[in-house]
Amino acid sequence: MxxxxxxxxxxxxxxxxxxxxxxxxxxxxxxxxxxxxxxxxxxxxxxxxxxxxxxxxxxxxxxxxxxxxxxxxxxxxxxxxxxxxxxxxxxxxxxxxxxxxxxxxxxxxxxxxxxxxxxGVNEAAGHYTERCRSCHQCYLGITGGICPVTMCTKGLLNGPCGGTVAGKCEVDPERPCAWCEIYERLESQGRLGQIEAILPLHPHSRTTSPGTVIHPAYLRRYAAHE
Amino acid sequence: MEASKVIPTAPVAEFQPKILALVCTYCTYTAADMAGSARMQYPPTVRIVKYLCTGRIDILHILKAFEAGADAVMVSGCEAGSCHFLEGNLRARERVEYAKKLLAEIGLEPERLEMFEVAASDAPKWVMVVREMTERVKKLGPSPLHREGGSPAQVAAAVQRVVAQ
Structure with missing residues (x-):
C-alpha cells in the first residue's frame, strides 16, 4: 500500500x-x-x-x-x-x-x-518499510522475490557490486545487501542458476511521463482519448 | 450619582484548577475509592472518568478535554506489569507521550498532561498525585483555552460524549 x-x-x-x-x-x-x-x-x-x-x-x-x-x-x-x-x-x-x-x-x-x-508494507503496528518503486518492469520472478530496484541502494539489476561487505551494503553498513539476499534466496530454492541471467537495461523511458494504464478490456472505450 | 450605587467587588477567589482524571477501574479508581472511604483529604480539583482500562484512552479524548476547557488532564493506570489486560497501561503511556508532543505543537504546555501509576491498594499515592498535579497547574495558571462556563462537570461530560461515540 x-x-x-x-x-x-x-x-x-x-x-x-x-x-x-x-x-x-x-x-x-x-x-x-x-x-x-x-x-x-x-x-x-x-x-x-x-x-x-x-x-x-x-x-x-x-x-x-x-x-x-x-x-x-x-x-x-x-x-x-x-x-x-x-x-x-x-x-x-x-x-x-x-x-x-x-x-x-x-x-x-x-x-x-x-x-x-x-x-511499502506493514512490518508491525506503526512500522512500515518500502518494497516497490513502481518502476513499470517487475523482476521479482527472477530475483527470488526480492526487488533489486528498490532494495538495492544503487538499484542495480545485475549485482552484487564490489561494495558488498559480509552481506551488508557499503552505502549503509546496517543495511543488508539486496543482491546477497537474492543469492541466498535463489540458492535455498535450488534455482541459483537464474542469477547468471543478465538483465537488460531498465526501461526508464516508461517513467519519464505520468503513466497511464488502460485495461485491455477497455481499449475500445478509451481509444478515442489516446 | 449616588455613591451607594458602587458595588463592592468580591474578593478574588484563588484559582481552582479543573483537572480531568482519566483512570482505569482496576487500579487507580479503586485507590481513589479507598481514599474516599478512608476520608483522606485532597484538593477538590479533579473529576474522574472511569475506563475499563487506560488502554482504551484515546488521544482524541485528551484533546477534547482541553477543548472543553480543562486546565489539565491526568491519566492514571496500573503500575507497569500489573495491567489487568497485560499492556493497556503501557499503550496509554505511549499515547500520553505522543499527545504531549501534539500539545507542544499547538503551543499548549505539555506539562498540563501527565501519566501516573497508582496501584489499587495505594490510596495515599492517589492523594499525592492529585496534590502534585494541582500544585503544578496552579503554577501554570488557567488554561489559555479556558472559556467561561467550562465547569468540571461539563468537561467530564464532553469527554463522556467522545468516549460514547
Whole structure:
C-alpha cells in the first residue's frame, strides 16, 4: 500500500492560516492503514487545529469528513456539496488523492496534510518499510522475490557490486545487501542458476511521463482519448 | 450619582484548577475509592472518568478535554506489569507521550498532561498525585483555552460524549 507521513503541524497550520472555514477530508484506504490520514487522524488534526486556533483567537469552522478513497471519482464527487460551505480544503490523502480532489474542487484551494513517502508494507503496528518503486518492469520472478530496484541502494539489476561487505551494503553498513539476499534466496530454492541471467537495461523511458494504464478490456472505450 | 450605587467587588477567589482524571477501574479508581472511604483529604480539583482500562484512552479524548476547557488532564493506570489486560497501561503511556508532543505543537504546555501509576491498594499515592498535579497547574495558571462556563462537570461530560461515540 501507499505509505505517507503527516506533515509537521506548523506547516499545515500556516497553509490554512488565511482561511476561516476549512474542511478536512480523510482517506479511508492506504493512509488510514498507515495511521496518517484516516478518520482517526482527521479527528486528531481537526482537534489540534481547533485548539491552536482558539489559542490564537482565530475564528472559523473546521469540518471533518472521511471518504473510502480519494483516488476514485465516485467516492469524491459527493464532496463537491460538502465543501460548498468551506473556503479551503485540507486533504489527508496521498499525493494522488490530493490532486484528484483538487481537480474536482477547481475553484477551491486544496492543501496536502501528508508527505507521501513510498509503496511499502506493514512490518508491525506503526512500522512500515518500502518494497516497490513502481518502476513499470517487475523482476521479482527472477530475483527470488526480492526487488533489486528498490532494495538495492544503487538499484542495480545485475549485482552484487564490489561494495558488498559480509552481506551488508557499503552505502549503509546496517543495511543488508539486496543482491546477497537474492543469492541466498535463489540458492535455498535450488534455482541459483537464474542469477547468471543478465538483465537488460531498465526501461526508464516508461517513467519519464505520468503513466497511464488502460485495461485491455477497455481499449475500445478509451481509444478515442489516446 | 449616588455613591451607594458602587458595588463592592468580591474578593478574588484563588484559582481552582479543573483537572480531568482519566483512570482505569482496576487500579487507580479503586485507590481513589479507598481514599474516599478512608476520608483522606485532597484538593477538590479533579473529576474522574472511569475506563475499563487506560488502554482504551484515546488521544482524541485528551484533546477534547482541553477543548472543553480543562486546565489539565491526568491519566492514571496500573503500575507497569500489573495491567489487568497485560499492556493497556503501557499503550496509554505511549499515547500520553505522543499527545504531549501534539500539545507542544499547538503551543499548549505539555506539562498540563501527565501519566501516573497508582496501584489499587495505594490510596495515599492517589492523594499525592492529585496534590502534585494541582500544585503544578496552579503554577501554570488557567488554561489559555479556558472559556467561561467550562465547569468540571461539563468537561467530564464532553469527554463522556467522545468516549460514547
Amino acid at each position: 501507499i505509505i505517507a507521513e503527516r506533515k509537521p503541524f506548523k506547516e499545515i497550520q500556516e497553509m490554512v492560516a488565511p482561511y476561516g472555514n476549512v474542511l478536512i477530508v480523510g482517506c479511508g484506504t492506504c493512509v488510514a492503514v498507515c495511521l496518517a490520514g484516516g478518520e482517526k487522524e482527521v479527528g486528531l488534526l481537526a482537534a489540534q487545529l481547533k485548539l491552536a486556533r482558539n489559542l490564537a483567537g482565530q475564528a472559523g469552522r473546521l469540518g471533518e469528513i472521511t471518504v473510502e478513497r480519494q483516488c476514485d471519482r465516485e467516492f469524491i464527487e459527493p464532496l463537491q456539496e460538502s465543501a460548498a460551505d468551506y473556503e479551503a480544503v485540507i486533504s489527508t490523502a496521498c499525493g494522488a488523492g490530493v490532486q484528484f480532489l483538487a481537480a474536482l474542487l477547481k475553484e477551491k484551494p486544496v492543501f496536502p496534510a501528508l508527505n507521501t513517502t513510498f509503496i
